[in-house]
Amino acid sequence: MQVQVVENRADIVGTIREITPHKELANQYTVTFDVETVQPVLGMTNLMTWAKGLSIDVTVGADEVAKRALARGQKITLRVKQAGPRAVVAVPMPKDKP
Numbered sequence: 001m002q003v004q005v006v007e008n009r010a011d012i013v014g015t016i017r018e019i020t021p022h023k024e025l026a027n028q029y030t031v032t033f034d035v036e037t038v039q040p041v042l043g044m045t046n047l048m049t050w051a052k053g054l055s056i057d058v059t060v061g062a063d064e065v066a067k068r069a070l071a072r073g074q075k076i077t078l079r080v081k082q083a084g085p086r087a088v089v090a091v092p093m094p095k096d097k098p
Helices: 062-067
Strands: 010-021 028-040 055-061 075-084 087-091
Touching: 028 062, 055 062, 055 075
Parallel strands: 055 087
Antiparallel strands: 010 028, 010 075, 028 055, 075 087
């Protein structure tokens, strides 16, 4: 059974709890993230409102982890999309965002 997900984005703010290599995807990391706030992205559906106050796993590319020097305990903003029922994936932030 395939599940179709609408195009969506949200900015989530929170603290990195843990970063580990993804168990199945090369050049990807699983970032366990304590979500404090969820903000909509203009013009996009926000499917992430459920995550506020929770600890979630986000798949983040190795290049993004290195570029932003992501580390445990760091408070950051991630732009994410809900890619499936249990899949949250980080997408590149526009250059005008931190």
